[in-house]
Amino acid sequence: MKNLKWLWLLIMFVVCFSLQVSVADWLSIFEVSPDFVIIFIVAVAIKCGPAAGCFWGFAAGFAQDVYAPVEWLGAHSIAMTIVGFVVGQLNERFLTLNMPAKVGVLGLAYMICDGIYFGITGLSKEIVTNLFLTKSLPGCAYTMLIGSILFYLDVGKKKTHV
């Protein structure tokens, strides 16, 4: 059963990446598109805990690092690992995550991820401010919107099973 769960997560991981490199572009509004990968990481961390969050966070981050400038290798991996761990910890220790809380945590995870990434890559303050306002904030809102739909569908699915 556990193995099946890992296989299922692997499939979802591939699906999310496929969505990110195809559907995300079609959904982009003013060059802002949702981040399916971070939705996946948050969902996994919430459902499976911090260890799985770390693992899939690292895997997703590394997949993004492969295509980023070589000098920034590791930046996405570190950011996503931290996000997976933090969200898993939040869910395990402090929060009973209902729908709005999940969406809030998703937004928080998005901002943490970008914050760490900007910090690691060493971009100047001016550039970071600009990227934060033009990319991170709108992207975060858009991702939260898409995330809320996906989380809602997931909750709905559970209810029908019960």
Next chain:
Amino acid sequence: MLRAFRFIVDLFSQRHGVVAFAFFLALGLLMRQAPNSVRQSVVSAALGSVFYPAQLAVSSLNAYRAVAEENVQLKEENARLRQETYHAREGLQELARLHTLVRFDDKWDYPIVTSRVVGHNPGRFLTTLVINRGNKHGVKEDMPVFSMNGLVGKITKASLTHSRVQLLVDPNLKLSVMERRTRVVGFLESMDGHTLTAMVPAHAGVVAGDTLVTSGLGGIFPKGIPVGTVKEVRKSDLDVMRQMDVEPFQEFSILEEVFVMEKEPDWEIKELLDEEP
């Protein structure tokens, strides 16, 4: 095997995932600290062994789906008309492509390798593409890559069957450009991995709407490939230079097909570049 896997999973799950967190964080930090050559090998190994085959499969599935859809559509039509329409459409596409290629060839006289984009960065900052042409097809490192609209970037890593394209928005790519009207030379770079910024001497009088092309300096890109238009001119920290936002002619996220110009860097300049530490 399964036991070993379970043992690792159990080990990593201990203490609320702290072990896993420490391990992956250390791995990430190690990558950050590794020398550039090691990083390059890590990226190449990962790209060649996992990501390229996976993306090629996804890309091929997309191509298969497109063909299947087209097939269903065509079946609905009369056989003769279908054949004619198909030939006409193919012919028109071929003609348009040949027109473009001939224009480029006339200008620069280098062989062109047409290639399909099979993968790109899944993150929020698109800086790299993977194409399905490599050493086997004559593609080598530092060859210019362009589309029908303009310059796309250059080859940074060529494997046997695929290559990595460094896009103009990669912060590590700095490019010498020339403004077409005033003929003044400046340089273009992306500082944030998203927008393009050009630095041009202030006295040149470059204004918004002017066109930037490659200057031919640097030895990698030939002179005259369209790069983009000046969107906004700003005053830079240096009084003698003007900083300007540039809108590239090519939207990188929607690229499906690119051309690699089989032009190797001029040997004198390449020698100088190779001497750099």
